[in-house]
Each structure stands twice: as C-alpha cells, then as structure tokens.
Amino acid sequence: MNFSIPMLIITTLCLLIVPVVRAQNWLLDYILPPDYNRDMMPIKDDVRHSIQVNVTLYINIFHGTDDELHLDTDLYLCLKWYDYRLLSLPEELAPPPVNYSEPRKIYKKVQITDYERLWIPKVYFRNGVSSEVVNSLRDIQYASIYPENHRVKFCQRLSTMFMCHFITSNLPFDEQHCYFEIESLAIWNDNITLNITKFRMPDGNEQFRVREQITDICRPRLMDPFNPNLGYNLTQHSCAFARVQLVRHVGYYIMRYYTPTALLVFMVFIQMWTPTVCAPGRAILTGVVEMTLKSVSITAYGETTSRHVTSLFWWQWGCQFFIYVSEMEYALIFGWAHLIVDKHHARKNNYTSPDGYYFGKNNWFKKSGAAVTKCLHFIYGPIDFFADPVNRNKVDYFSRVAFPAAFFFYSCLYVVASFPPWAWKYRMH
Known part of the structure; x- marks a missing residue:
C-alpha cells in the first residue's frame, strides 16, 4: 500500500506533463512558414550573412581518466541564434485570461521536443573523443522558441570525453590546461560565427581544483614549415573554446x-x-x-x-x-x-x-x-x-x-x- 501511493503520484504527474509538451509541439505549425526548409540557413533576401550563434556551456561533473589522457565530463550545451523566418503566433492561440477584463497573454516562450523540424547549427567538439546524449528516462534535449523576437535556443545534456594530456612531471604540484573546443560544420563555413557567452565549471572535485577559466575564439592555422611567418587556414569553420587550469588538492x-x-x-x-x-x-x-x-x-x-x-x-x-x-x-x-x-x-x-x-x-x-x-x-x-x-x-x-x-x-x-x-x-x- 505504501508503494502504490508514490507510484500513483508519479503516474498522475506524468499524465499532466506529457499533454503540455505535446501541446507545445503543435504550435510549430503556426510558427514555421509553409516554405520553411530546415536544411537551409536563415538567410535574408538571398544574401548570405553571418549568423551569430551564442554558446552556453555548463560543466556539471568532470574527472580525469586513469590513463591521464582524457577528461570525462557531464555537461549542458545550449546554442542560441536568431531565425528571422519564424512567424509570430496569432493572438487567438493564447489561452484566455482568468479575468476576461484583462488582455490575452501571448506565448513568450514555446518549448518543444520536435526540434528536428527546425534548422539547428551543426557543431561538434573538435577535441572530443566520444559524446552521447544523456538518457534519463528519455533523451535530455529540447528546443525553446521565442516567437516575438525570432530567437531559438537548443539545449542538450551530454556525456563527453575530451582529450587532455596530463603532464605529471611535477606531480602533485602540476597544473593542467584542458580545452573544450566547439567547431561548426556548416555548408557555408564563413556564415556561422560561434561565441561562448556563458561558461561555468565546478570549483573542483576530489582530484583537482579549478583555478582559471578563459573563453575565446580559436582560429586554427597550419604554419608553413619553411617560412614560419606564413600560414594558411587549416579549416574555415568557426571555432570557439573554453580553457580551464586544473591543480591538484595538495592536502x-x-x-x-x-x-x-x-x-x-x-x-x-x-x-x-x-x-x-x-x-x-x-x-x-x-x-x-x-x-x-x-x-x-x-x-x-x-x-x-x-x-x-x-x-x-x-x-x-x-x-x-x-x-x-x-x-x-x-x-x-x-x-x-x-x-x-x-x-x-x-x-x-x-x-x-x-x-x-x-x-x-x-x-x-x-x-x-x-x-x-x-x-x-x-x-x-x-x-x-x-x-x-x-x-x-x-x-x-x-x-x-x-x-x-x-x-x-x-x-x-x-x-x-x-x-x-x-x-x-x-x-x-
């Protein structure tokens, strides 16, 4: 009897939550225009312009692997950009107010799970070894649309392993510099600009303490071995990175x-x-x-x-x-x-x-x-x-x-x- 009561509560909550998510998905029929193509970048008047994609990267958990070559992390990755092709929702779709003397409240934010109908920037972790979406009862990835300003946010919770070769010659007083590099894979490479606007990492774990956090834009270049003053782009893809300095708990x-x-x-x-x-x-x-x-x-x-x-x-x-x-x-x-x-x-x-x-x-x-x-x-x-x-x-x-x-x-x-x-x-x- 004691076991059935919590199960009844969980089942009731699931029945209440699932229809809300589905209700958000049907709003895509009004937000997306009939000629919307998810394979095309948001361009205006047939003129290619750079799309600013802001990246939010939150590291929840991290630890160094036993081989001291990688950094295993659990993280949240969010991409934010503007898609001018999105339409504003009609006012009549908004739910009626409790007090009819008040105006209707419009949808300021629409959260959907049917994100495959949207154009989403293709990015990957350049120094990542493996990455997968965390499945906690279901895949943790969703998209949020703000119809009024045509802004889109796509978020995922990932379990990712990054390359980070530890140099332990001064163990335990060594310091390690680990990078989280994000690069785009767009068709038009010069039309996406990645920028890490928010980066957060725990102060430390049982192994290390985080002393420094830096974000910047990486421009990978391959130098000419015969003339160091000359160089050419190894790739034209936009790239941004976050760097952390790790030191061990000396105590x-x-x-x-x-x-x-x-x-x-x-x-x-x-x-x-x-x-x-x-x-x-x-x-x-x-x-x-x-x-x-x-x-x-x-x-x-x-x-x-x-x-x-x-x-x-x-x-x-x-x-x-x-x-x-x-x-x-x-x-x-x-x-x-x-x-x-x-x-x-x-x-x-x-x-x-x-x-x-x-x-x-x-x-x-x-x-x-x-x-x-x-x-x-x-x-x-x-x-x-x-x-x-x-x-x-x-x-x-x-x-x-x-x-x-x-x-x-x-x-x-x-x-x-x-x-x-x-x-x-x-x-x-």
Missing part, C-alpha cells in the same frame, strides 16, 4: 605520503639517541621503517600511469636515501668503537695505531677528527668520547645533528625546486 598528498614518510625518517633519527648496546632493537626498528617506507613508495608510484619522474617520486627516493645512510651510520658506529679500542691498545703496547698506519700521523684524518670533536664539545659540552667509545660514540653524537640538518636542507631544496609560483597562494580544502 591529500601531504596527509597520505609526505607526512608519513617524514615521520618514518624522524623515527630513524630518534634511534641515534639510543645506546649503541641496544643493537638488536635498532636493527629491528630500521628494518621495519625501511619496509614500511617501501610499501608507501610503491603506493605512491601507482598515483600516475605516466613515465614521468615526478616530484613525488623524488621525495620518496630522498626519504629512502636517508634510511639507507642511517644503516651505514649504524655500521660505522661499531667501526669507530673498534678503532678507539685499537688505538688504546696501540698506545699501551707502543705500536702504530690503525689510523696512523693508514693515514699517517698529524694528517688530514686527525685534523678533521679534532675539528669534529671541537664542534661536538660546543654542542654537547666537554664529553670524553674516548672513555666509553661504545655508549658515547662520536659517530652517533655527530649524526644526531648532521642527519636532521641534512634532511631539513633537502626538504627546503625540494620545496624550492618543486613548488610552482601558484602554490604559495594555494588554499587547501
């Missing part, structure tokens, strides 16, 4: 990739503050961080199908580099500890120490070590690194400062090299 990448990978690198830096004797724990932590970072990197590599080496990849590789260098640092601390122990034995037994054997005495190795020790004393205070070389390891103390400083420098260099000028004014949603 998505910051939360999913940049922040987690930076935290993983910081975790490796923290282990440099643990004692050297905690060797098993440090080895396990480094291995877990490395495997986790590789898993995140594999996911990041799947963000784009192009062969570009993107900015996101450079960040992942940089973080992996710091993990690998930390493993080398972990091995170096044991080598330095054994070196100090061997030096003590060499001095005690009066024979040449390993550093003196390989590098000589009072050489660059010793001077560099003294300079590093002086810097560490300035930061940490007067610590005797030779008293307990295992727990007070000079390599660890040096890495606690050098690794975060190097990572900070790399981050600054990455920001300067990757961020385009618009990124500083970007508002993340």
Whole structure:
C-alpha cells in the first residue's frame, strides 16, 4: 500500500506533463512558414550573412581518466541564434485570461521536443573523443522558441570525453590546461560565427581544483614549415573554446605520503639517541621503517600511469636515501668503537695505531677528527668520547645533528625546486 501511493503520484504527474509538451509541439505549425526548409540557413533576401550563434556551456561533473589522457565530463550545451523566418503566433492561440477584463497573454516562450523540424547549427567538439546524449528516462534535449523576437535556443545534456594530456612531471604540484573546443560544420563555413557567452565549471572535485577559466575564439592555422611567418587556414569553420587550469588538492598528498614518510625518517633519527648496546632493537626498528617506507613508495608510484619522474617520486627516493645512510651510520658506529679500542691498545703496547698506519700521523684524518670533536664539545659540552667509545660514540653524537640538518636542507631544496609560483597562494580544502 505504501508503494502504490508514490507510484500513483508519479503516474498522475506524468499524465499532466506529457499533454503540455505535446501541446507545445503543435504550435510549430503556426510558427514555421509553409516554405520553411530546415536544411537551409536563415538567410535574408538571398544574401548570405553571418549568423551569430551564442554558446552556453555548463560543466556539471568532470574527472580525469586513469590513463591521464582524457577528461570525462557531464555537461549542458545550449546554442542560441536568431531565425528571422519564424512567424509570430496569432493572438487567438493564447489561452484566455482568468479575468476576461484583462488582455490575452501571448506565448513568450514555446518549448518543444520536435526540434528536428527546425534548422539547428551543426557543431561538434573538435577535441572530443566520444559524446552521447544523456538518457534519463528519455533523451535530455529540447528546443525553446521565442516567437516575438525570432530567437531559438537548443539545449542538450551530454556525456563527453575530451582529450587532455596530463603532464605529471611535477606531480602533485602540476597544473593542467584542458580545452573544450566547439567547431561548426556548416555548408557555408564563413556564415556561422560561434561565441561562448556563458561558461561555468565546478570549483573542483576530489582530484583537482579549478583555478582559471578563459573563453575565446580559436582560429586554427597550419604554419608553413619553411617560412614560419606564413600560414594558411587549416579549416574555415568557426571555432570557439573554453580553457580551464586544473591543480591538484595538495592536502591529500601531504596527509597520505609526505607526512608519513617524514615521520618514518624522524623515527630513524630518534634511534641515534639510543645506546649503541641496544643493537638488536635498532636493527629491528630500521628494518621495519625501511619496509614500511617501501610499501608507501610503491603506493605512491601507482598515483600516475605516466613515465614521468615526478616530484613525488623524488621525495620518496630522498626519504629512502636517508634510511639507507642511517644503516651505514649504524655500521660505522661499531667501526669507530673498534678503532678507539685499537688505538688504546696501540698506545699501551707502543705500536702504530690503525689510523696512523693508514693515514699517517698529524694528517688530514686527525685534523678533521679534532675539528669534529671541537664542534661536538660546543654542542654537547666537554664529553670524553674516548672513555666509553661504545655508549658515547662520536659517530652517533655527530649524526644526531648532521642527519636532521641534512634532511631539513633537502626538504627546503625540494620545496624550492618543486613548488610552482601558484602554490604559495594555494588554499587547501
């Protein structure tokens, strides 16, 4: 019982709406003259003149395809022009007023579905790959006629795929310029002038944000390869286009990739503050961080199908580099500890120490070590690194400062090299 009531309401509404549409269609017999020919352009006194066709293009939904070569859209396309051949409706066709003392109200707008009887400009999307009329119970396309000023408007709701080759070398800070090009296919090519008077697009979607919208008239020209100053028209058809600039939502990448990978690198830096004797724990932590970072990197590599080496990849590789260098640092601390122990034995037994054997005495190795020790004393205070070389390891103390400083420098260099000028004014949603 509850299901039958909504069905009854819908059926009643359909019965009320359908006769109205049919009633509008029969008015074409009065609007179109007997000699009207839908295959002929609206010309006057056998003189060809340019017909101004205004285009309204509303993009309802858009998203980039997985192959990053196309832009899939759901849109409304309306064409408006004047056809002087249309006749005004007789006054007696207007419905009588409720109050007979008032004059009859004329038909200011006639909406019809039998648009095939009208002359309609033939246009197509020049950079479109595929296009079809959206069928929501019935095809969404209609024509509106304004008899008093002989104006016609033809509208369609289309599902169209446009060519738009994404250049992702600076992903996720890349910007894409996508075009919606409309061109005429008239018999007399120079008698139709297309002009996009209204263009509207959503502020963005889950992938991109729209930063710029431009409309203009395109005049395609093919340049002479032997003389760039000369050119000839590739086609004489009228063409208009709308161009949009798309930028990605950077917040998505910051939360999913940049922040987690930076935290993983910081975790490796923290282990440099643990004692050297905690060797098993440090080895396990480094291995877990490395495997986790590789898993995140594999996911990041799947963000784009192009062969570009993107900015996101450079960040992942940089973080992996710091993990690998930390493993080398972990091995170096044991080598330095054994070196100090061997030096003590060499001095005690009066024979040449390993550093003196390989590098000589009072050489660059010793001077560099003294300079590093002086810097560490300035930061940490007067610590005797030779008293307990295992727990007070000079390599660890040096890495606690050098690794975060190097990572900070790399981050600054990455920001300067990757961020385009618009990124500083970007508002993340």
